[in-house]
Amino acid sequence: MSSDAAAAFAPACPAPLAGGDRILLGHGSGGTMTAELIARRFLPAFRNEYLEALDDQAVVTVNGSRLAFTTDAYVVTPLFFPGGDIGALAVNGTVNDLATAGARPLYLSAAFILEEGFALADLDRIVASMQAAAASAGVLLVTGDTKVVDRGKADGCFITTTGVGLVEHGQRISADRARPGDAVILSGPIADHGVAIMAARADLGLETPVASDTAALHRLVLDVLATGAEVHCLRDPTRGGVATALNEIARRSTAGIVLDEAAIAVREPVRGVCELLGLDPLYVANEGKLLAIVPAADAPRVVGAMHRYPEGRGARVVGEVVEDPTALVSLRTTVGGRRIVDMLQGEQLPRIC
Numbered sequence: 001m002s003s004d005a006a007a008a009f010a011p012a013c014p015a016p017l018a019g020g021d022r023i024l025l026g027h028g029s030g031g032t033m034t035a036e037l038i039a040r041r042f043l044p045a046f047r048n049e050y051l052e053a054l055d056d057q058a059v060v061t062v063n064g065s066r067l068a069f070t071t072d073a074y075v076v077t078p079l080f081f082p083g084g085d086i087g088a089l090a091v092n093g094t095v096n097d098l099a100t101a102g103a104r105p106l107y108l109s110a111a112f113i114l115e116e117g118f119a120l121a122d123l124d125r126i127v128a129s130m131q132a133a134a135a136s137a138g139v140l141l142v143t144g145d146t147k148v149v150d151r152g153k154a155d156g157c158f159i160t161t162t163g164v165g166l167v168e169h170g171q172r173i174s175a176d177r178a179r180p181g182d183a184v185i186l187s188g189p190i191a192d193h194g195v196a197i198m199a200a201r202a203d204l205g206l207e208t209p210v211a212s213d214t215a216a217l218h219r220l221v222l223d224v225l226a227t228g229a230e231v232h233c234l235r236d237p238t239r240g241g242v243a244t245a246l247n248e249i250a251r252r253s254t255a256g257i258v259l260d261e262a263a264i265a266v267r268e269p270v271r272g273v274c275e276l277l278g279l280d281p282l283y284v285a286n287e288g289k290l291l292a293i294v295p296a297a298d299a300p301r302v303v304g305a306m307h308r309y310p311e312g313r314g315a316r317v318v319g320e321v322v323e324d325p326t327a328l329v330s331l332r333t334t335v336g337g338r339r340i341v342d343m344l345q346g347e348q349l350p351r352i353c
């Protein structure tokens with residue numbers, strides 16, 4: 001392993017102490033420390049019915065129309081990686097947060113924080129990528145902002161995006177809607193994005209390259225809704241991976257979730273990197289995958305709708321929601337055992353999106 005690779009994976013405490021008076025990298029993991037930061041710092045200050053839902057977006061009603069509204073920040077390193085870059089990631093990630101409400105995305109804004117000395121050629125490349133991703137998703141970038149900070153203060157480029165979409169269906173899709181008997185559906189193989197970032201960051205030189213799965217999922221979601229299926233929860237399992245997203249749903253719904261390890265697809269190159277680095281694919285970030293929780297009777301048509309899209313051709317039922325007031329997420333292993341799948345503790349890989 002090269003010195004750069006060794007530095008990228010230098011030993012670090014996987015669950016750092018969170019009781020101090022300073023922000024740690026683990027507070028940005030999307031896992032337990034992030035949840036505690038939100039619960040202790042932001043919710044008490046801004047408490048309202050929309051924020052308390054703790055979904056990836058807020059659905060508000062304006063003059064009789066239901067609108068989904070979301071915002072996100074992107075600090076990924078490296079800025080360019082196999083399968084995408086920070087520009088495409090910013091567009092697709094924001095579109096997908098709207099899609100998890102079943103919204104049709106309409107408009108985006110983007111704020112760029114640029115570091116003094118950042119190459120204009122790299123900025124042009126990012127802007128072109130954003131434009132292509134927005135055109136592909138059918139959304140317009142209608143406003144934005146640009147700031148420049150001193151050299152060494154921004155790691156090249158940070159992007160914050162905000163999105164607005166129209167909710168045209170009558171369902172309420174939220175993390176608190178999972179019910180015992182529901183099926184858990186996953187749209188495809190997991191952990192591609194996180195492993196692509198790791199490989200690019202550490203220059204692992206994989207024999208079989210791994211590309212990020214970054215993609216816009218709104219058309220797939222709208223087609224699922226068009227089947228008439230009842231959809232309880234939708235999540236794109238980004239930071240913290242599938243495990244953390246399902247724990248958030250279980251806790252909000254006060255129900256248990258049991259996963260079937262044999263049903264969860266992981267591409268072989270991705271599995272190999274995870275085994276090499278001692279990582280569990282369930283906790284590795286995705287940027288083009290969807291979790292859907294629906295009544296078991298509706299699962300076949302939901303999976304069928306997903307199969308019509310390249311991003312959903314690997315869709316399958318991977319688990320079920322069960323009665324459990326402790327809101328435990330567990331995994332039936334391929335060897336016949338069962339293990340607890342908790343939220344991500346600490347920071348598995350910082351600056352992933």
